Amino acid sequence: MLSVRTLLRVFVGRIKLFTLIVLSVLVAGFAIALIQSKQYTATAQVSIDVKANDPITGMPVSGLLAPSYLFTQADIIYSQNTALKVVDKIGITTLPEAIAQYEEAKVGSATIRDWYAELFLKSLEVVPSRQSNVISLSYTATDPVFAAQVANQFMKAYIDMNIEMRTQAAQSTSEFFQQQLKVLKKRVEDAQAELSKYQQETGIVASDERLDVETQRLNELSSSLVQAQSHTYDAKSRAQAGTNAPDVLNNPLIQQLKAQLSQKSAKLHEVEEKLGPNHPQYQQAQADYLETKNQLNQLQAQYSQGLGATANNSAATQASLKAALQEQRERIFALKKDRAQLSVLQQNLDNAQKTYDAALSRQAQSTLEGAMSGQTNIFPLKYASPPKSHSAPVLRNYAAVALLLGLVLASLIVLVVEYFNRRVRSADDLSDFLGVPLLVTMPSLDQRKSVLTKLKGRGK
Template sequence: MSLTTLLYILLARWRVIAGISLGALLLALAYILVTPRTYTSTTELLVDSKAQDPISGQLLSGRTNAAYLATQADIVRSRKVAAKVIDQLSLHQEPGLIKAAGGAPSRPWLMGFVREGLVVNPRRDTSILAISFISQDPQLAAKLADGFAQAYIQTNLELRIEPARQISEWYDQQLTALRAALMEKQNALASYQEEHGIVDNERVDLESAKLAALSSLLTSIQNERLDSESRSTQLSAATRNANSAQALDDPQVQRISTQLVQAQARLAELGSQVGNNHPQYRQAQAEVDTLKRQLNRTLELVNTSLRSSVALSQTREEQLKTELAAQKEQLLQLNRIRNQRNLLRQEVDSAQAAYDAALTRATQTRLESQISQTDIALLNAANLPSRPTAPKTAITLVLALVAGLMLGTGLALCLEWFDRRLRTGDDLTNGLGLPILARLPDDGFGKAGP
């Protein structure tokens, strides 16, 4: 089918197309007249998805703008926000709603009404949340749009501070237990220090110095004992050998030993000169014997003194060893006491740190639970709509006309298919396969033919 043939068909069936189009327009007009007019009022909110913590001033991470706005839109649509709107605006006393409900509206009816007319639209690539309400009453539409915005802001604030309030109460309970534990640890430390007489570390230092002094004194006494034993051994050897007495460091022994050596030398000289029976030799011999006896007595006295000194040193050494052992034990006991005191002090410090951390966090959560600011700001309040948003008269009529024309055209083509006619010379040639011999002039619309 050529375009010319199609045009002839449409011109031939114009009454059908016009009638259907007119009918569609009449139906659309009836729809416009019957359908109640509805008005839409919109409130715009600015939602900061990257808000700062009002306590610490740090940026709150973990938010994406699209997901955050989608979450906020679901909060606006929630039953909790709708219930707040009903209560705050006293919708059960609204005359228009009483009339629409046929009496005092029930709460489920009001809940369905406000949620049905609510439209929440997060603006794409922005932080703006549009809250719209559709109603037959323009004033009620604006009132409910603003009411939803205010209820949403309050709900957002409650959702923010409620967890902080619960955490704050939990921390208050924990602080009581931590405070009691801290006082218990402090009292235990104080009692332990009082029981063992611990004031500071000076006592341990004094006992350590005393132990060092006793150790030094013991070493000195041991050295003295060893020296006395050595001298006593030398005296015993000197008693057997008079010549070795000169090696002793005692002045009296050295003097007598010197005199004895001189007397023995004089005795030997006289023996060679006068003989053993000479009176001078006998006198010199008596002098030597006297010096030997005197030297032996002196060595015996010195040896006795040294043995007494050794015995005294041994007694003093045993006493010092006992005192040193006792001092070591006392110092070890003090160290054990100090170690136990340090453990108690560490427990106190640990309890203090836990209490301080909990107190800091409790103070922070208490402040968070008292915050009255949100990250939501009113950008544009709802205006009283001056024109209805539905039904849209012009768009409805245009769509009805287009639908009527399309339906009429389709019907005309269907009629033409079932009642085919020859409208042009080409139809005759194509339909019958005969050539056209002549054409008569057109004397009117729809009268032309081969």
């Protein structure tokens, strides 16, 4: 393996060959650059308003704020549909020389429009800005005027494509909602009909007056039942007391008969003591006493029976009120059940109406969006103009590549030549080549001349 010093000696020894090869490659590179056709690059720029608000709702469009939005727009520019629009606007497919170029290419099943669209895309470069919302469209061609024309047409086709995508999406949405509105309207009508039918069947209106009246009636029945229960308990207590009931004892007529009976009893004892039990006056007094006693017993029995009848009537009234209260409760439960069903039907109607209103609003919004065909958030920032200088070939690029290639090629050739035609360039090379140690070296002619000159100087 050659050392670094040996390699330097090799390159110095064959410097002419090395220089000749490098210069040859440089000349060839310049020649290639000069014989190549000049390419011109025209650039157009568009600005995208990513903070644009929806023209219908006035709300900001959240999708425009996504980081990938600019790259998505760049892909739209660099798409087949956009390129086809450019082909149609330029009208290149009708030019005889373009048709001849297409036939000469023999592209198979691809149409002339598709072929030229692919050809345009190969020379198009789309670069989204990293620090702004600007997209640059650069097109390279041999004709500067044609390059500017294609770049501008790509910019216009992109704007038209953006508007077309928005309007087509809005129109499709509007058609969808038009179909859905028919279904939603039918649901609203069915819900309204079901609600009206149920109201007619149950007799319930929108207000809660009937339920309030029935609830008030329930409260009144409950209060009356409590009073009846109290009256029944009191009546039964008096009926169970019989002749000892306060109503019987405190009756004026009974008290009067008791007083008369007491008087007649005293008179009877008096007559019995004076005249004896067989005397006619005693018998008369006894008859009066028994008659008054019978009247008292009959009157007490009559009043006692009245208390029992009152207790029975009060119990019957209590049972009637209890049955009426239970019936009223069931009626209220039925009303509440009907009211709950009515609320469900009303809620179904409200939901159907809200859905219909939302769909109607969205359909109107989509219709307006579809009608706004000229609205877009993309604005031309710079129209491409024919470039004054070519963009390719760049001589300095070719020179740099040729120089690098020449250095590599010259180095390889020098090493190959040195390998097949090895020369002794130093004492170390001789020792390595012969494989024997070096004992002495003869000075070179220049070295000897230098020594002689020094000696002559000393002799003087």
